[in-house]
Amino acid sequence: MDKHIQQINRLRAETAFCFMHAGHDDLVIKSEQLLRQVLADDQHYIPAFLRLGQVRFWRKDFTEARALLETAQEKAAAATTENGNKRLLRTARQYLGLVYWRMSENPANTEAESIDYLRLAAEALEQAFEDSETEKQWPSSGSSAMYCLAELHRRDSARAAEYQRRGTTILANLQKLPEYGRWDRETPWTMNWLDNLQRAEYRFGDRATAKAVADEVISRFNRILNREAGINRAAAFNKLSADDQDIYLTAVDIRDQENKVN
Amino acid sequence: MTQHPPFDDGPDDLDKSCMLASRQAERFHGIVKEFLYGTVPIKNAYAFKDRVKPFTDIREKVLRKRKIRPSYEPADVKDASGFRIVCLFNCDIPRALEDVISLIKTEGKNIKGGMVRIGLEDIKEIEIHNNRRENDPHSIVGKVKDILDREDLRSKLVKSKPQPDFSSYSSVHVILETNLLDSGRRFLVATEIQLRSVFEEAWSEISHRLGYGPDKRAAAEQAVPLDKSDERWKIHLDALKALADGCAQYSDNIAMEAGYSYKQEGIRKDKTLEPRSIDSDADDWQALFKDVSSERFHRLKFAFSERNRAEALAQVKDGKAAAAFLNAGHLFEALLRETEAQGHG
Numbered sequence: 026m027d028k029h030i031q032q033i034n035r036l037r038a039e040t041a042f043c044f045m046h047a048g049h050d051d052l053v054i055k056s057e058q059l060l061r062q063v064l065a066d067d068q069h070y071i072p073a074f075l076r077l078g079q080v081r082f083w084r085k086d087f088t089e090a091r092a093l094l095e096t097a098q099e100k101a102a103a104a105t106t107e108n109g110n111k112r113l114l115r116t117a118r119q120y121l122g123l124v125y126w127r128m129s130e131n132p133a134n135t136e137a138e139s140i141d142y143l144r145l146a147a148e149a150l151e152q153a154f155e156d157s158e159t160e161k162q163w164p165s166s167g168s169s170a171m172y173c174l175a176e177l178h179r180r181d182s183a184r185a186a187e188y189q190r191r192g193t194t195i196l197a198n199l200q201k202l203p204e205y206g207r208w209d210r211e212t213p214w215t216m217n218w219l220d221n222l223q224r225a226e227y228r229f230g231d232r233a234t235a236k237a238v239a240d241e242v243i244s245r246f247n248r249i250l251n252r253e254a255g256i257n258r259a260a261a262f263n264k265l266s267a268d269d270q271d272i273y274l275t276a277v278d279i280r281d282q283e284n285k286v287n
Numbered sequence: 288m289t290q291h292p293p294f295d296d297g298p299d300d301l302d303k304s305c306m307l308a309s310r311q312a313e314r315f316h317g318i319v320k321e322f323l324y325g326t327v328p329i330k331n332a333y334a335f336k337d338r339v340k341p342f343t344d345i346r347e348k349v350l351r352k353r354k355i356r357p358s359y360e361p362a363d364v365k366d367a368s369g370f371r372i373v374c375l376f377n378c379d380i381p382r383a384l385e386d387v388i389s390l391i392k393t394e395g396k397n398i399k400g401g402m403v404r405i406g407l408e409d410i411k412e413i414e415i416h417n418n419r420r421e422n423d424p425h426s427i428v429g430k431v432k433d434i435l436d437r438e439d440l441r442s443k444l445v446k447s448k449p450q451p452d453f454s455s456y457s458s459v460h461v462i463l464e465t466n467l468l469d470s471g472r473r474f475l476v477a478t479e480i481q482l483r484s485v486f487e488e489a490w491s492e493i494s495h496r497l498g499y500g501p502d503k504r505a506a507a508e509q510a511v512p513l514d515k516s517d518e519r520w521k522i523h524l525d526a527l528k529a530l531a532d533g534c535a536q537y538s539d540n541i542a543m544e545a546g547y548s549y550k551q552e553g554i555r556k557d558k559t560l561e562p563r564s565i566d567s568d569a570d571d572w573q574a575l576f577k578d579v580s581s582e583r584f585h586r587l588k589f590a591f592s593e594r595n596r597a598e599a600l601a602q603v604k605d606g607k608a609a610a611a612f613l614n615a616g617h618l619f620e621a622l623l624r625e626t627e628a629q630g631h632g
Contacts, residue, residue: 028575029630035575036623043594043616046601048609049543050382052616054433085327085389133396161602266330 026067034063038072045080053080071100071110075117082120087128094121115156119166122150126173140181147173147191154195160202164213167195168221175224192229206234208241216245220272227279236283242276301346305361307474309342312367315467315476318403322394323370323480328386333485334373340366365411365462368478376542377484377535381430384459384482388438391463405465411477412462413443431459457532458483486535490528497524583622590618 041059044052057080063073078093097117101110122145128134129142150170157163174192178185199205199222204212208219219242226235246269250261262270316339329335340348345364352359372387374380388407395405413435417428435441464477483491497520541547576587597611 028578029626032575032579033623033626033630035572036619036626039590039594040616040619040623043597043612043619045612046597046609047613047616049613051378051430052613054381054430057437058433084385085393087393131394264330 030066034067034070034073037063038070038076041073041076045076053083056080069100071097071104071113074100075113075120078117078124079120082124082127085127087124090124091121091128094124111156112158115153115158115162115166118149118156119153119169122146122148122153122166122169122173125149126169129173129176136180140177143173143177143180147177147188151191151195154198163199163202164218167199168218168225171195171199171225171229172221175221175228178228189229192225196225196230200230208238216242216269216272219245220275223276223279232279232283232286235279239276239279239283242272243280246273246276301349301361302342305342305346305349308361308364308367309340309345311467311474311476312345312364312478313339315403315465315478316368318467319368319370319463319478322405323390326386326390326394328372328383328390331374331379331386332372332383333375334371334488336371336373337369339368340364362475365464365477366479368476369481370478371481371483371488373488374482374484376539376547377427377486378539378542380427380459380482380484381434384431384461385434387461387480387482388434388440392438403465403467405463407438407440409463409465410440410443410461411464412445412460413440414445414460414462416460417457427459457487484535486531486538490531493527494524583625586618587622590615590622593618 037059041056041063044056044059057077060073060077060080063070064077067073074093074097078090078097081087081090081093094117098114098121101114101117104110125142125146129139129146131139134142147170150166150173153166154163154170157166171192174188174195178188178192181188204214208214214222219238223235223238223242226232226238249265262273265273316337320337323329323335345361345367348364349359349361352363372383374383388410391405391410392407395409413431415428415431417426432441432444435444459482461480461482462477463480464475466473467476468474572587572591576584579587593611593615597608597615600608600611
């Protein structure tokens with residue numbers, strides 16, 4: 026390919042990558058335009074498939090995101106050399122896992138379809154976990170994989186033992202992290218990771234730990250709700266996103282279950 | 288307000304068809320409301336309003352339209368069901384529109400278990416009312432057109448009606464039209480979704496209440512009695528519009544300066560993934576650009592180092608990462624424009 030076009034495409038991709046993370050929605054739109062221009066010129070520019078898939082995922086267009094990310098994964102897997110596209114492959118698998126996970130939540134799915142998507146999600150996220158370059162990357166792919174495995178364990182009882190084995194393996198790895206067991210806000214654990222951990226510990230690990238994580242989740246939400254609420258906590262709760270409401274209610278459920286047992 | 292005469296002789300055919308149209312509009316409205324409620328564009332909106340035209344209003348509109356087009360039927364009334372998404376900032380309107388389109392695209396086929404199916408093909412018209420020049424940086428027209436291009440909806444864009452000079456109305460209207468199954472029969476039903484800013488909404492409400500505004504007839508029906516003999520107040524209403532537009536623009540500027548971002552709910556599960564460049568595994572950019580001038584090479588080197596700095600800030604979840612990415616993005620964009628121009632030269 027003409028070197029001048031290669032240079033332009035590289036600059037388009039770099040501009041798009043930076044603008045995607047610059048915190049302005051207008052710039053994300055611009056990134057998408059740039060990435061589409063790259064792909065119009067070069068159907069072998071794998072990072073553009075990945076980044077565009079990522080943007081379409083942010084835009085909740087899971088169908089196009091899936092197609093782009095699957096292409097990115099296939100092309101990256103075919104092209105991977107020892108040092109080649111490892112990072113790209115891991116990122117593609119991570120996002121692909123998140124896309125399948127979201128697709129599993131489509132209310133129009135049958136239960137069997139949801140389970141199929143969750144299985145795809147768990148597999149992609151487990152692969153991303155295995156592809157981690159450093160232990161610092163474990164929490165993102167590992168905890169997301171455990172969320173899917175915990176859901177599968179709950180909903181697909183015929184294969185519960187298999188999910189238990191896979192979930193326990195990842196959990197055992199995460200438990201090796203020095204910050205595991207320290208849940209306060211000074212540690213790197215985000216609310217989403219904590220949510221994944223409370224579910225995983227409850228299903229595959231130690232329920233006392235699940236309750237400790239749930240207590241931290243509730244405490245963090247209480248700070249948000251008290252700050253937002255004024256005098257009406259119910260209104261503040263309604264303003265939370267559906268994900269956040271689910272995280273909060275799961276934590277309350279785990280805490281209450283454990284309080285009942287003890 | 289225009290009143291429908293009492294049914295002295297029972298409802299006539301027009302009454303009956305208007306009643307049916309009203310009933311269908313009411314049913315469709317309920318379904319769309321349930322579909323929209325609690326979704327991202329509504330949660331991110333400053334306010335969400337809706338109304339269904341009563342059958343008397345549909346009848347009155349049909350009679351009025353028939354003076355110009357005798358074949359006008361109750362089913363031709365496209366705004367019997369209406370929704371309004373009021374955005375806090377003018378710059379939120381394109382994103383809210385994109386969210387509405389995305390919602391229709393991804394969820395529209397499954398409303399009420401597939402009883403009602405809405406797809407992008409059911410978007411019949413999109414109208415942009417705007418009072419800014421298209422090249423004005425605060426104009427939303429370009430951004431809306433970009434979104435329509437991406438979704439292959441540009442053909443749905445209709446030319447906005449000419450507006451009076453005094454004070455132009457600015458918003459985006461989307462008309463959805465589909466079939467609704469009722470008692471084994473299919474009925475064509477429609478709804479209009481309007482998107483506008485909070486300042487536009489405030490001005491429109493005031494002008495509406497005074498019986499003056501984009502829809503004078505509807506406004507007049509709800510107007511408070513005013514002394515119409517002296518209409519100097521209209522000049523002040525125009526001035527108020529200019530002020531409202533200024534406020535909208537100023538708040539957009541503040542939002543931009545403050546790093547405001549239209550909130551994205553529902554996609555939080557990916558926020559745990561740190562931004563990492565994937566183009567530079569082999570760090571091969573130096574080979575690709577080795578023939579460029581030394582000045583440009585140094586600028587490239589600086590842009591890449593800024594990008595690496597932004598990535599490092601993101602790793603430690605430093606709040607300054609976004610600003611660093613913005614800076615790096617601008618550096619790359621300038622180099623991109625120059626490289627593109629070089630090709631044309």
